[in-house]
Amino acid sequence: MELLRVRYRLEGNPADAEARAEAIALEQTVEVPKPVAMREPFIAREIVGRVESIEVSSDGSQRATIAYPVATTALDPAQLLGVMFGNTSLHADVSCVDFDPPASLCEALAGPRAGVAGLRELTGVRGRALTCTAVKPLGHSPKALADLLRTFARAGIDVVKDDQGLANHEFCPFEARVAACLAAAEQVADETGHRVLYVPNLIGTPERVFGQLRFAEKCGARAVMVSPMLLGLPTFWELCHRHASVPVLAHPSHAGALRYAPELLFGKLLRLYGADAVIFVGYAGRFGIPRATCAAIAANLRSEWHGLAASLPVPGGGIELRDVAEVVRFYGHDAMLLVGGSLQLEPGQLLERSCAFVDAVRGASA
């Protein structure tokens, strides 16, 4: 069985590291209590992650290596992220520090199409580092950006990319900008023989980004740039492997997205983007989120906000059956309680525990 090995840094007490790592191995695969997972031989053998090693570092933090059967990833670019770090990314005491995909996963995702060799061929640069700069700032017209590019090209810079903040603005439309910069690059190439590699920035929803790519390629762009952590890695993969025929540069914008406060991310951003209901990990359960944060998330989802529809708060993250009534009282009527593994905890009691859940919510809401 091929294994995907993932390495985590744990910040807690070294004495708890083994149990913490076991909990991650379950969270990232079956997300039910261990006895529930172990009831089925196929699941126990082929699905659940296994803790392979735990090392304590000199600073007291621990490195846990967990091996996941690669089949759990379905060899899919989105599911892979879910298996590596989906729910576990919500635990403040864990970071994901390394991974070691098996050959089948590398083959499925396929990696760079051009890479270093392709970019060297495209630019004609060998035996030295390459030079790159950006046309900017945001606010310039296509003509002003093309003028900048012309100067950079005359100086002999190898690659000139758009600033990652250049989108499809009224004052500088994408198509006009790309056409002007490509024309400027050709003009300098005719003058000096140096054809700078101009790299347009693509930004937007998938439909927009794929449309921008088609336009850029049609106009003669020989490479493009996107911010994968802004578009989402699965969209990035599809761009690289299903749409682009030219090399793709990755920009780091938005890669530190965890630093959104939870009441902003879950309470406002997801609502603004269109979530009808937002599942979040709450104070009751295994994630230890403060009550005040949960109250703020719920309030933000339900508040008056420029006429946007309210979004349904869905607290989850390990609510125990015994806590249901209290949780209902905390969030009030306009909420949906998500109780998962707790219902399956006792063999043969699924219907009873499910009925108890329903009764507790009805009772507390009365």
Add this chain to the structure above:
Amino acid sequence: MELLRVRYRLEGNPADAEARAEAIALEQTVEVPKPVAMREPFIAREIVGRVESIEVSSDGSQRATIAYPVATTALDPAQLLGVMFGNTSLHADVSCVDFDPPASLCEALAGPRAGVAGLRELTGVRGRALTCTAVKPLGHSPKALADLLRTFARAGIDVVKDDQGLANHEFCPFEARVAACLAAAEQVADETGHRVLYVPNLIGTPERVFGQLRFAEKCGARAVMVSPMLLGLPTFWELCHRHASVPVLAHPSHAGALRYAPELLFGKLLRLYGADAVIFVGYAGRFGIPRATCAAIAANLRSEWHGLAASLPVPGGGIELRDVAEVVRFYGHDAMLLVGGSLQLEPGQLLERSCAFVDAVRGASA
């Protein structure tokens, strides 16, 4: 002029807060030194962010409110994230804690289509909180999951969602699972009159997710779930507003993605997904990344790895012209140096400074 107000928490010295906030206002819009931005009246007036207020909290951290002209967002779901927190998310001393979009942005993004009211109508639940659970664990067959759903439905649970780990696995294909669970829901509805709302999980690249949505809607699914922070928020927006006719639940999986170590995210994940060149913020510049991290990113991008093409390391993030030669020696030949604002620093010296950049790289590479 309509303004997008964003609130940041700063962890540094309160005496530096004003300068820090000014730097963010530039970073998130023009990303050039202030004198460069201020040369153009249109850019100074209509593009650059403005620090509106700074408050010091009792714990010594500061809250800075910055107002951005809404035009910088191009009213685009991806560009909005770039303006709010793109590069600034890479600074360890800043978190993004709140935002206040103007009406035009709310109108453009549009928010929930069904929301609380629509979900209440769909489930027929009024005057109390709703109940929700998940069919799981990963590893069960479609039939086993449908059996679970049947029991939950008989207990009267309102909403049963897929576990977010259920993808399109060989042992449990998406289409078979959705069809089996929808049939089970209908069967219990016929028996008991209670029609549970079954919510399939969609996961994959945009093409796959939109295909799964079409299949689920065709089969009669009345709601779906995705993990927006795994798919990427722009893809999530397009799903909600350009593809889905049913309500969409948001799952928090992968929302803590910052906790990826930089050498993993920039060195390995982006390469595996297909980046031909990876821009990252390096030790030289304004982000203060350790040299060892930079070396590890570059090594990971270029190492032998299951036959994947090497990806070109592109250190950036404010390299100064005077540091170029040293940076080239640090990363070696297989790298591309990204020098941006520094080239534009001196008015009238663009060509000279660009030539100096090119010469420094060529000289250091010789």
